[in-house]
Amino acid sequence: MLEPVVEIEQQVTFKQEQLQTLFTVLQKRGYQLVGPTIRDGAITYDELNSTADLPVGWTDEQEAGYYRLARRKDAAYFGYVVGPHSWKKFLYPPVLSLWKANLQKGEVIVAPQAAQAPKYALIGVRSCELHAIAIQDKIFLQGEYTDPVYKARRENAFIVAVNCVTTGGTCFCVSMKTGPKATSGFDLALTEVIDGKRHYFVAESGSKQGAEVLAELTKQQVTAEEQQAAKDLMEKAAKKMGRQLDTTGIYELLYRNVECARWEDIAGRCLTCTNCTMVCPTCFCMTVLDTTDLTGQNAERKRHWDSCFTLDFSYIHGGSIRNSPKSRYRQWMTHKLAAWQDQFGTSGCVGCGRCITWCPVGIDITEEARAIRAGDKSDKATKAI
Amino acid sequence: METLEPILAEHPFFKGMPPELLKLLVGCASNVKFEAGDFISREGQEASEFFIIRQGKVALELFSPTHGAITVETLEDGDVTGWSWLLPPYRSHFDARAVDLTRAIRFDGKCMRAKLEEDHNLGYEMLKRFVRIIAERLSATRIQLLDIYGTRV
Amino acid sequence: MEHVFDSKAAPGRRAVLSPMVPEIFRVEKYRKETLDTYTLELKPASGTGEHRFGAGQFNMLYKFGVGEAAISISGDPTSPNPLIHTIRAVGTATKAMAKLKVGDTIGVRGPFGSCWPVEAAKGNDVLIIAGGIGLAPLRPVIYQVLAERRKYGKVFLLYGTRTPEDMLYRAELEKWRARFDMEVHVTVDRASSEWHGNVGVVTTLLKKLVLDPDNTVAMICGPEIMMRFVAMDLIKKEMTLDRIYVSMERNMKCGIGLCGHCQYGPTFICKDGPVYTYDQVIELLARREI
Numbered sequence: 001m002l003e004p005v006v007e008i009e010q011q012v013t014f015k016q017e018q019l020q021t022l023f024t025v026l027q028k029r030g031y032q033l034v035g036p037t038i039r040d041g042a043i044t045y046d047e048l049n050s051t052a053d054l055p056v057g058w059t060d061e062q063e064a065g066y067y068r069l070a071r072r073k074d075a076a077y078f079g080y081v082v083g084p085h086s087w088k089k090f091l092y093p094p095v096l097s098l099w100k101a102n103l104q105k106g107e108v109i110v111a112p113q114a115a116q117a118p119k120y121a122l123i124g125v126r127s128c129e130l131h132a133i134a135i136q137d138k139i140f141l142q143g144e145y146t147d148p149v150y151k152a153r154r155e156n157a158f159i160v161a162v163n164c165v166t167t168g169g170t171c172f173c174v175s176m177k178t179g180p181k182a183t184s185g186f187d188l189a190l191t192e193v194i195d196g197k198r199h200y201f202v203a204e205s206g207s208k209q210g211a212e213v214l215a216e217l218t219k220q221q222v223t224a225e226e227q228q229a230a231k232d233l234m235e236k237a238a239k240k241m242g243r244q245l246d247t248t249g250i251y252e253l254l255y256r257n258v259e260c261a262r263w264e265d266i267a268g269r270c271l272t273c274t275n276c277t278m279v280c281p282t283c284f285c286m287t288v289l290d291t292t293d294l295t296g297q298n299a300e301r302k303r304h305w306d307s308c309f310t311l312d313f314s315y316i317h318g319g320s321i322r323n324s325p326k327s328r329y330r331q332w333m334t335h336k337l338a339a340w341q342d343q344f345g346t347s348g349c350v351g352c353g354r355c356i357t358w359c360p361v362g363i364d365i366t367e368e369a370r371a372i373r374a375g376d377k378s379d380k381a382t383k384a385i
Numbered sequence: 386m387e388t389l390e391p392i393l394a395e396h397p398f399f400k401g402m403p404p405e406l407l408k409l410l411v412g413c414a415s416n417v418k419f420e421a422g423d424f425i426s427r428e429g430q431e432a433s434e435f436f437i438i439r440q441g442k443v444a445l446e447l448f449s450p451t452h453g454a455i456t457v458e459t460l461e462d463g464d465v466t467g468w469s470w471l472l473p474p475y476r477s478h479f480d481a482r483a484v485d486l487t488r489a490i491r492f493d494g495k496c497m498r499a500k501l502e503e504d505h506n507l508g509y510e511m512l513k514r515f516v517r518i519i520a521e522r523l524s525a526t527r528i529q530l531l532d533i534y535g536t537r538v
Numbered sequence: 539m540e541h542v543f544d545s546k547a548a549p550g551r552r553a554v555l556s557p558m559v560p561e562i563f564r565v566e567k568y569r570k571e572t573l574d575t576y577t578l579e580l581k582p583a584s585g586t587g588e589h590r591f592g593a594g595q596f597n598m599l600y601k602f603g604v605g606e607a608a609i610s611i612s613g614d615p616t617s618p619n620p621l622i623h624t625i626r627a628v629g630t631a632t633k634a635m636a637k638l639k640v641g642d643t644i645g646v647r648g649p650f651g652s653c654w655p656v657e658a659a660k661g662n663d664v665l666i667i668a669g670g671i672g673l674a675p676l677r678p679v680i681y682q683v684l685a686e687r688r689k690y691g692k693v694f695l696l697y698g699t700r701t702p703e704d705m706l707y708r709a710e711l712e713k714w715r716a717r718f719d720m721e722v723h724v725t726v727d728r729a730s731s732e733w734h735g736n737v738g739v740v741t742t743l744l745k746k747l748v749l750d751p752d753n754t755v756a757m758i759c760g761p762e763i764m765m766r767f768v769a770m771d772l773i774k775k776e777m778t779l780d781r782i783y784v785s786m787e788r789n790m791k792c793g794i795g796l797c798g799h800c801q802y803g804p805t806f807i808c809k810d811g812p813v814y815t816y817d818q819v820i821e822l823l824a825r826r827e828i
C-alpha cells in the first residue's frame with residue numbers, strides 16, 4: 001500500500017491461533033510472507049511459510065556491540081526487538097541487475113532488465129521501521145527521479161505492523177518520535193498481549209486491504225480491559241527505552257561541529273567495517289558494477305548496496321576525498337542527523353538501534369551525539385553550511 | 386631633459402606613493418629599451434639593478450642542460466623584475482630575457498639602497514610594494530609546485 | 539512491461555527516458571586534442587533522438603563492459619547535435635574510451651546536473667576562467683554567449699594549463715583571440731623558450747584585469763585548488779559570492795541523486811550541482827574531506 005492511511009478502524013482482538021489464519025489469508029491473496037525467523041543465531045527477516053517459522057518464545061538481548069538470543073518465559077511470537085536485517089532488503093534489493101548488453105556484429109544492444117515485483121507481505125514491521133520505509137519512500141519515490149523497482153515492490157507490499165511491547169537495549173524511538181506505537185503506514189497493526197493464560201492480539205486496520213483481510217479472521221470486539229492492557233504494555237516499553245538521543249538543535253549542532261575533536265576520538269575506535277550502514281533501515285547508498293563474460297560479448301550492469309565507510313566510495317582519479325576514517329564517520333552521522341533534513345526534509349535516523357548493536361566495537365550514535373553536544377563550544381547557532 | 390617622474394607616477398607599481406617620496410627616487414632611475422632576445426640579467430650574476438616594465442614582455446628562465454631553457458614566469462607591462470638587488474649577496478636567481486621589444490625603467494641598486502636606508506619612510510613604502518610582489522609570486526609558485534593540472538591533486 | 543529505471547513509468551517526474559539505461563551512440567569523429575585528451579563527436583546509433591542540454595551539464599558515458607564516467611558536454615547548446623565530449627584519459631573508463639574509433643559505439647545517459655548561469659548573465663560582463671580540462675565544460679558557455687554576443691557586456695576568457703602542449707582547442711582559442719569583442723588570455727605553468735605566451739599560474743592573469751565587480755558574472759572550472767585561488771582573487775576584486783560560479787567534481791555512480799556517492803555537504807553534486815554559486819560552497823571548501 002502507498003496511499004495515505006484511511007481511517008484507522010475500530011480495534012478488534014483475535015486469539016493467537018488466528019495468526020496462522022492471517023498468514024493463510026495473505027498467502028491465498030498471492031502474498032509471499034516475509035518476516036522474523038531464527039537464522040545463524042539471530043532473528044533475521046526471511047521467507048515464512050507458517051507461524052511455526054516465527055521465533056516463538058525467543059527474545060534478543062542487545063547492547064552496544066552485543067547481541068544474543070535468549071529464551072522467553074512465554075510463547076510470544078513477536079517478543080524480540082529488531083535484528084540485523086531490515087525491510088529494505090525486500091523493497092530495495094541488495095543486488096539488482098539493471099540491464100544486460102551484448103555485442104551483435106560489433107553493435108551494442110542494451111536490454112533493460114524487466115522489473116521484478118514480487119508481492120511481499122511484511123510480517124512484524126515495527127513502528128520505527130514504518131518510519132524508515134516512509135523515509136525511503138521520500139528518497140525513491142518523491143524526488144526528481146524515481147526508482148521503479150522500489151515503487152513496484154512498495155505498491156505490492158502488504159504491511160503487518162507489530163507494536164513494540166518489548167524494548168531493546170539500544171533503541172531510542174521515543175527520542176526520534178518514531179514509536180513504539182505504529183500510527184500510520186500499515187495495512188494491519190497488531191499488539192501482542194500475553195496476560196496470564198490469555199494470549200491474543202489487539203488489531204486495527206490502516207487500509208482497505210487491511211480491513212478486508214481482517215474481515216476473514218475470527219475476532220471479537222475489543223474490550224476496555226484488553227485495550228488498556230495493550231496500552232499499558234506500550235507505555236511500559238516506552239519508559240524502558242535503552243537509549244536516548246537529544247534531538248534539540250541537532251541539525252545546527254552537527255553542522256557547526258564539522259571540525260570538533262570528537263571525530264578524531266571516534267576514528268580511534270571505528271574500523272570502517274560498514275556494518276552500521278548495512279544494518280541501517282534508511283541507508284540507501286549504492287554503487288554499480290560492470291562485468292563482461294569470458295567471451296567479452298556479454299556485459300551486465302548490477303546495482304549493489306554501498307557504504308560511505310569505504311575508501312572507494314569517494315574515490316576520484318588521484319585519490320579518495322574522504323581518506324580518513326574520521327571524515328567517513330562524520331559523513332555518515334552528519335548525513336543521518338543533519339544533511340538528510342536538507343535533502344529529504346526528514347531525519348535519516350529512526351532510532352532502531354541497529355547501528356549500535358551491530359558495531360563490532362560498540363560505537364553508539366546517541367553517545368557520540370551527547371559527546372559532541374558536551375564539547376560544543378558555540379551556543380549561538382552559526383549559519384548552517 | 387624631461388624628468389621620469391610623471392612616468393613613474395603612472396606606473397602601477399608606484400600607485401599611491403606620496404609624490405614627495407617618489408621625487409627622491411627619480412635620481413636612481415633611467416629609461417632603457419631591450420630588443421627581443423636580449424638578456425636583461427643572468428642567473429648568478431650581480432643584481433645591480435631592477436626594472437619596472439612599461440611595455441613588452443620578459444621571461445624569467447632557468448636553463449637545464451638536458452631540457453634547455455625553461456620559462457618559469459613571464460612579466461609584462463606594469464610588472465617588476467625582482468628583489469635580488471635589495472638583499473646581499475645581490476645576485477640574480479634567474480635569467481631574465483626580453484621576449485618582445487621591451488621598454489622599462491631601470492633603477493640602480495646601490496643608489497636605491499642608499500636612499501631607502503637614508504629615509505625609512507621611503508624604505509617602508511618601497512618594502513610594502515616589494516612584499517606584495519613577493520607574496521604574489523610565492524603564492525603563484527606554490528600553486529605551480531602543486532602541479533594542479535596533473536592527475537594527483 | 540516496466541523496465542528497471544524507466545522513469546516513463548513515473549508521470550509527473552522528470553521524463554528522461556530510462557535514466558539508468560544507456561542509449562547507444564556512435565562515434566562520428568575522434569580528435570586528439572593533447573597527449574592525453576581527446577574529443578568525441580557522437581550521434582545516436584538509431585532513431586533521431588533530439589539531444590538538448592544546458593551549458594555545464596554532463597552525461598554518464600559507458601564503454602561496453604568497462605564502466606562509466608561522468609563527462610561534461612563540451613559542444614554548442616544552440617546546436618546540440620552531434621553530442622560532443624572532451625575527455626582526458628586518466629583511469630579505466632577514460633583510457634578505454636580513448637581507444638574508440640570512428641564507427642564504434644558508446645553508451646550515454648543524461649544530461650544531468652545544473653547549468654552555468656548563461657541566461658542570468660545577460661546584460662553583464664562575463665568572465666570565464668578555466669584550468670586544464672576545465673575548458674571543456676565551459677566551452678558551451680562561450681558558444682552560447684557568442685551566439686548572442688550583443689546581449690552581454692565585455693567577455694573575458696582566461697585559460698591556464700600546465701604546458702602549451704596541454705592546451706585544449708588551440709585553433710578555436712586563436713579564433714576567439716582574434717575577435718574584437720572578446721578578450722582572451724592564456725598562460726601556462728611552464729614552457730620551453732619557444733613558447734611566446736605567458737608563463738605563470740592562471741591567477742596571474744587576473745592581476746591586471748579591470749573588473750566591474752557589480753556587473754560581472756564569473757564562471758570558473760578547473761582543479762579545486764585553482765578554483766579556490768581564483769575565487770579568492772575575485773573576492774579581493776570586490777566581486778560578491780553570488781556572482782562567482784564554480785563546477786564541482788566528486789565520485790558519481792548514478793547521476794540522478796540516488797546512489798549517494800556525490801554528496802557534498804547538504805547537496806548532491808549530480809543534481810544540485812555540478813555548477814554552484816560560490817556562496818553555496820565556500821564553507822564546504824574550507825573544510826577538509828567533505
Ligand SMILES: Cc1cc2nc3c(=O)[nH]c(=O)nc-3n(C[C@H](O)[C@H](O)[C@H](O)COP(=O)(O)OP(=O)(O)OC[C@H]3O[C@@H](n4cnc5c(N)ncnc54)[C@H](O)[C@@H]3O)c2cc1C
Pocket residue numbers: 315316317318596605606607608609610611624625626627628629630631632633671674675786787788789790791812
Ligand atoms: C560533473 C563532472 C564532469 C566531468 N567532466 C569531465 C570532462 O568533461 N572531461 C573529463 O575528462 N573528465 C571529466 N570529469 C572527470 C571524469 O568523470 C573522471 O576523470 C572519470 O570518472 C575517471 O574515470 P576512470 O574510470 O577513467 O578513472 P578511474 O580512476 O579508473 O576511476 C575509477 C572510478 O572512480 C570514479 N572516479 C574517478 N575519478 C573520478 C572523477 N574525477 N569524478 C568522478 N568520479 C571519478 C569513477 O566512479 C570510476 O568509475 C568530470 C567529472 C564530473 C563529476
Ligand code: SF4
Pocket residue numbers: 276279280281282283336348349350351352353354355356365
Ligand atoms: S542510524 Fe542507527 S539507530 Fe538510526 S535508523 Fe540507522 S541503524 Fe537505526
Ligand code: SF4
Pocket residue numbers: 269270271272273274275276277309355358359360361362363
Ligand atoms: S561505526 Fe562501527 S559499525 Fe560503523 S563502520 Fe565504524 S566500526 Fe563499523
Ligand code: FES
Pocket residue numbers: 789790791792793794795796797798799800801806807808809
Ligand atoms: S551520482 Fe549518484 S547521487 Fe549523485
